[in-house]
Amino acid sequence: xxxxxxxxxxxxxxxxxxxxxxxxxxxxxxxxxxxxxxxxxxxxxxxxxxxxxxxxxxxxxxxxxxxxxxxxxxxxxxxxxxxxxxxxxxxxxxxxxxxxxxxxxxxxxxxxxxxxxxxxxxxxxxxxxxxxxxxxxxxxxxxxxxxxxxxxxxxxxxxxxxxxxxxxxxxxxxxxxx
Amino acid sequence: xxxxxxxxxxxxxxxxxxxxxxxxxxxxxxxxxxxxxxxxxxxxxxxxxxxxxxxxxxxxxxxxxxxxxxxxxxxxxxxxxxxxxxxxxxxxxxxxxxxxxxxxxxxxxxxxxxxxxxxx
Amino acid sequence: xxxxxxxxxxxxxxxxxxxxxxxxxxxxxxxxxxxxxxxxxxxxxxxxxxxxxxxxxxxxxxxxxxxxxxxxxxxxxxxxxxxxxxxxxxxxx
Numbered sequence: 305x306x307x308x309x310x311x312x313x314x315x316x317x318x319x320x321x322x323x324x325x326x327x328x329x330x331x332x333x334x335x336x337x338x339x340x341x342x343x344x345x346x347x348x349x350x351x352x353x354x355x356x357x358x359x360x361x362x363x364x365x366x367x368x369x370x371x372x373x374x375x376x377x378x379x380x381x382x383x384x385x386x387x388x389x390x391x392x393x394x395x396x397x398x399x400x401x402x403x404x405x406x407x408x409x410x411x412x413x414x415x416x417x418x419x420x421x422x423x424x425x426x427x428x429x430x431x432x433x434x435x436x437x438x439x440x441x442x443x444x445x446x447x448x449x450x451x452x453x454x455x456x457x458x459x460x461x462x463x464x465x466x467x468x469x470x471x472x473x474x475x476x477x478x479x480x481x482x
Numbered sequence: 483x484x485x486x487x488x489x490x491x492x493x494x495x496x497x498x499x500x501x502x503x504x505x506x507x508x509x510x511x512x513x514x515x516x517x518x519x520x521x522x523x524x525x526x527x528x529x530x531x532x533x534x535x536x537x538x539x540x541x542x543x544x545x546x547x548x549x550x551x552x553x554x555x556x557x558x559x560x561x562x563x564x565x566x567x568x569x570x571x572x573x574x575x576x577x578x579x580x581x582x583x584x585x586x587x588x589x590x591x592x593x594x595x596x597x598x599x600x601x602x
Numbered sequence: 603x604x605x606x607x608x609x610x611x612x613x614x615x616x617x618x619x620x621x622x623x624x625x626x627x628x629x630x631x632x633x634x635x636x637x638x639x640x641x642x643x644x645x646x647x648x649x650x651x652x653x654x655x656x657x658x659x660x661x662x663x664x665x666x667x668x669x670x671x672x673x674x675x676x677x678x679x680x681x682x683x684x685x686x687x688x689x690x691x692x693x694x695x
Contacts, residue, residue, distance in 0.1 A: 342560045343660070399528040402520060403501060406508040415517050416593050438574035441523040444516070446581040456581065456591060458520045492603050499610030502641070506617030509637060515629050518621070522637050525614060533607055533644050537651055554656070561659040565647065565666055569640060572670035576636055579677040584629040 325367075333363050387478045394471070395440055402441045402458065414460050419452045423472055429479035436471055484547055491539030498532025505529055515584060516591040519577055526573040534566045604652040608645065615641045632676060639669035 340355035341347075405412055420437075424430045434445040434453055442462030447454040457463035465471075501524055508521025538559055545555035615638055622634035643666045650658025 339564075342557060342564065345554075345557050395527050399501060399524055402508070402524055403504045406504055406511060406521065406524075411511065411513075413512070413517060415514075415591060417591060434578060435571070435574040438523070438577050439527055439570065441520055441527060444519045444523070444581050445578050446516075446585055456516045456519070458517055495603055495607045499607045502614045502644075503610050503617075505637075506614035509621050509634065510617050510624075515627055515633070518630060518633055522633055525637060526640055529614070530640060530644055533611070534647065536607070537647055540651055558656045558659060561656075561663060562647070565643065565659065565663050568663070568666045568670075569643065572666065573636075573640060576670060576673040576677070579674060580629060580633055580636070583677045584627070587629075589627060589629060 329363055329367065332366065333359055336362060383478050387474055390474060391436055391439070398441045398443075398462065398465075401461065405459065413458050416457055416460070416463055417446070418455050418457055418463050418467060420455055420466050421469065421472060422448070422451055422453050423476050424479050426479060429475055432478065433472065433475040436475060437466060440465075440471075484543055487539050487543035487546070491536045491543070494532045494536030494539065498529055498534075498536060501525065501532065502529030514592045515589060516581065519581060522577065523573075526569065526577075530569050530573075531566060534562055534569075538562045604648050608648050608652065611641050611645045611648065615645070632673070635676075636669070636673050639665070639673070643669065 336359040337355065340359065341352075344351055344355065422430050422433050424433055430448070434448065437443050437445045437453065437455055440462075442458045443466055444456045445453050446456050455463070455466055457466065505521050505523070505525030508524060509518050512518045512521050541555050541559040541562060543555075545559065618634045618637040618641065622631045622638070625631060643662045646658050646662040646665060650656055650662070
């Protein structure tokens with residue numbers, strides 16, 4: 305299902321495929337170089353030269369393997385900085401709630417399986433949505449079928465939170481396709 | 483100046499440790515496999531996150547207090563940010579893989595009420 | 603203060619080990635193993651600060667990545683029964 309949709313998209317955008325590919329390669333190169341500079345900690349011309357050569361080899365390999373796409377360098381711009389603070393707030397609130405329930409002797413939990421719609425268009429958006437659901441304690445995404453995510457929720461409150469579709473809308477906005 | 487960073491970092495470390503232990507208690511106390519996933523979720527998000535943020539404050543203190551611009555503490559800060567990033571990306575992925583593998587192998591979750599109600 | 607964080611992380615690791623010992627399914631044990639792995643990452647990072655040797659962070663990073671790869675490998679194996687290519691994956695969906 306995912307495979308065919310991405311194949312379709314690729315055929316559709318055959319014309320601007322090349323420039324898109326170059327954009328992803330450039331972004332990947334910048335990220336790789338940044339990681340090298342962060343990891344190495346030695347800033348002599350020789351070591352930085354090694355880094356540049358290594359990054360170039362990786363870029364050539366990704367070009368040859370045709371895997372330079374949004375999967376290896378997601379280009380979301382500044383939108384994550386709107387989404388992330390909201391997600392952190394949600395995670396904190398959910399954490400406190402679940403921690404309270406775990407520590408109460410009688411454990412007031414109410415496990416249930418629910419289905420929520422994922423209205424994101426691309427695979428990346430769906431991955432972000434499913435991961436956000438799992439990252440919020442109290443809900444774990446178990447399966448994905450035809451644009452719906454099967455969620456295991458620990459409490460009714462957590463289930464209602466996901467059913468309300470608030471997170472879905474925010475991730476769709478983050479994806480920014482449309 | 484240094485004491486401010488210390489207070490922030492100690493608060494984060496202690497609350498993070500608390501949430502880590504609560505998640506550990508959850509993983510032992512909760513009744514079935516799917517609910518235990520949530521217990522693991524607590525330690526992986528707020529537990530690990532707050533401990534790493536606490537360490538970040540320590541690194542930032544080192545960076546601010548050092549005379550002039552020293553690269554060392556800021557590199558440490560960057561590495562901590564990368565560790566947090568990797569943990570936050572990989573832990574839900576492995577959690578989801580675990581849940582879907584369990585479901586594929588036919589492990590049924592214990593549900594309290596409203597069995598398989600097709601909501602919406 | 604780092605000692606408190608270390609003690610808490612060790613307690614969590616012990617609880618995860620208890621769950622791994624109790625079982626009852628193989629997935630409970632993998633979950634406990636996963637948790638043990640992420641706690642190890644934290645423990646290494648805190649030890650790095652406790653002994654004032656920031657080099658430990660590189661080990662923590664490496665361990666985080668290795669833990670993830672190992673977990674996915676174990677789960678692929680437990681889901682499909684073998685480390686094959688994508689052919690059986692489509693059949694299962």
